[in-house]
Amino acid sequence: MHIENGRYMLEGGVDPLRLAEKYGCPLYVYETSTIKRQYDRLHRAFRLKKLKINYACKALNNISVLKYLRSLGAGLDTVSIQEVRIGLIAGFKPEEIIYTPNCVSIEEISMAVELGVKINIDNLSILEQFGHLYPHYPVCIRINPHIMAGGNTKISVGHIDSKFGISFHQTPHIHRIVKAHDMVVEGIHMHTGSDILDIDVFLQGAEILLQVAEEFKDLQYVDFGSGFKVPYKEDDIETDIEELGEKITDRFRQFCDSYGRELTLMFEPGKFLVSEAGFFLVRVNVVKQTTSTVFAGVDSGLNHLIRPMLYDSYHRIANISKTEGRSRIYTVVGYICETDTFGVNRKLTEISEGDILAFYNAGAYCYTMASNYNSRYRPAEVLVHEGRDYLIRERETMEDLVRNQVNIDIFRNEPLSLNAPGDVLSESLKHREFIHMPTKKTEQDV
Numbered sequence: 001m002h003i004e005n006g007r008y009m010l011e012g013g014v015d016p017l018r019l020a021e022k023y024g025c026p027l028y029v030y031e032t033s034t035i036k037r038q039y040d041r042l043h044r045a046f047r048l049k050k051l052k053i054n055y056a057c058k059a060l061n062n063i064s065v066l067k068y069l070r071s072l073g074a075g076l077d078t079v080s081i082q083e084v085r086i087g088l089i090a091g092f093k094p095e096e097i098i099y100t101p102n103c104v105s106i107e108e109i110s111m112a113v114e115l116g117v118k119i120n121i122d123n124l125s126i127l128e129q130f131g132h133l134y135p136h137y138p139v140c141i142r143i144n145p146h147i148m149a150g151g152n153t154k155i156s157v158g159h160i161d162s163k164f165g166i167s168f169h170q171t172p173h174i175h176r177i178v179k180a181h182d183m184v185v186e187g188i189h190m191h192t193g194s195d196i197l198d199i200d201v202f203l204q205g206a207e208i209l210l211q212v213a214e215e216f217k218d219l220q221y222v223d224f225g226s227g228f229k230v231p232y233k234e235d236d237i238e239t240d241i242e243e244l245g246e247k248i249t250d251r252f253r254q255f256c257d258s259y260g261r262e263l264t265l266m267f268e269p270g271k272f273l274v275s276e277a278g279f280f281l282v283r284v285n286v287v288k289q290t291t292s293t294v295f296a297g298v299d300s301g302l303n304h305l306i307r308p309m310l311y312d313s314y315h316r317i318a319n320i321s322k323t324e325g326r327s328r329i330y331t332v333v334g335y336i337c338e339t340d341t342f343g344v345n346r347k348l349t350e351i352s353e354g355d356i357l358a359f360y361n362a363g364a365y366c367y368t369m370a371s372n373y374n375s376r377y378r379p380a381e382v383l384v385h386e387g388r389d390y391l392i393r394e395r396e397t398m399e400d401l402v403r404n405q406v407n408i409d410i411f412r413n414e415p416l417s418l419n420a421p422g423d424v425l426s427e428s429l430k431h432r433e434f435i436h437m438p439t440k441k442t443e444q445d446v
């Protein structure tokens with residue numbers, strides 16, 4: 001999003017205020033041009049013929065986004081059987097999907113085997129069971145290199161105390177199991193955690209992974225995971241992908257020479273590909289001035305965007321209804337019955353109730369972490385591609401909130417009837433105007 005002739009604009013001249021009007025708020029909007037820019041950047045940085053970028057769909061799992069990434073040439077990184085299925089629905093072939101679960105049952109892993117996807121195992125117990133059941137199904141092994149990377153302890157997953165991966169000190173145990181069941185290890189993997197700041201820390205982890213890799217003679221690929229940091233603020237630091245690309249490319253070529261075969265280098269970025277592509281548009285319900293603070297209360301909360309509360313993550317905020325005029329300092333908060341502060345002391349152009357605010361970096365781990373807390377609907381999602389906007393997920397409705405509830409009909413109070421006129425459901429549907437629905441038709445509606 002950028003400012004053009006005094007107005008905020010998305011790619012191809014799409015006006016975000018028009019989207020807020022057309023689809024209602026709160027609203028997630030994603031630009032394909034940013035996804036492509038980031039995908040191309042990665043490809044340019046790692047100058048290898050055999051390079052595979054498996055998009056980590058936990059970041060943003062809308063099927064239209066997955067289809068777009070597949071059209072660019074990406075594979076898919078998944079962590080649950082449901083993500084595997086979503087990937088298949090989006091058109092990925094089983095061999096384009098890698099499944100990297102943690103602490104799931106062997107039954108779930110068996111389902112993934114039936115679907116024919118690549119399996120990445122991250123503990124010795126499951127490796128043993130897997131070898132017993134499927135000795136001839138090739139596996140990848142997730143190694144924990146014991147390095148500390150990650151912007152927050154909740155997203156640092158490659159250190160010694162982490163539940164993820166098999167410690168590289170346990171490589172002899174891996175060999176024992178592999179040998180006992182005559183297994184084929186086709187890949188070696190690590191994922192150190194999000195927000196890598198220092199390239200050398202990553203390279204240290206990579207070095208350990210390559211040391212482990214050279215002990216396995218049937219490899220097809222080495223997967224370095226992800227954790228590339230993106231900027232959140234103006235002039236924020238980000239992983240220097242170009243420098244990392246240069247260093248890893250050289251080292252990997254050297255490794256393949258000594259290994260005796262050209263292997264595929266894999267990565268599985270989520271945030272790097274989609275974070276900056278997303279904007280979350282919300283409407284200001286209330287401007288509330290207290291004796292110490294000016295709050296802007298918006299029609300959303302931690303139910304739709306939990307990262308600031310969960311990870312202390314920073315999302316830049318702009319008042320896109322006004323690009324000029326005086327600024328004031330606001331604390332932007334949600335409507336949830338707990339403290340759900342999106343940003344403290346943010347300098348924004350003066351807010352009037354009804355103005356639209358945009359949260360930046362809303363492509364990764366935002367919609368996928370959204371919930372129905374406080375019985376709120378999850379927002380709609382819109383994709384902006386080549387100057388046009390496409391609704392790619394509808395806003396939820398009251399039906400979605402009650403769909404799976406079972407009326408056990410044993411209590412004495414008024415029965416919960418979902419179908420009779422005047423009942424709970426129909427009453428609530430009458431009040432749909434409480435969410436900001438579109439009011440006017442625009443050119444692209446007709």
Ligand SMILES: Cc1ncc(COP(=O)(O)O)c(C=O)c1O
Nearest residue numbers: 056191194226227268269270271
């Ligand atoms: C195994 C694995 N791979 C890839 C990713 C993607 O990480 P990021 O979004 O930081 O690129 C994650 C994120 O948690 C992960 O757990």
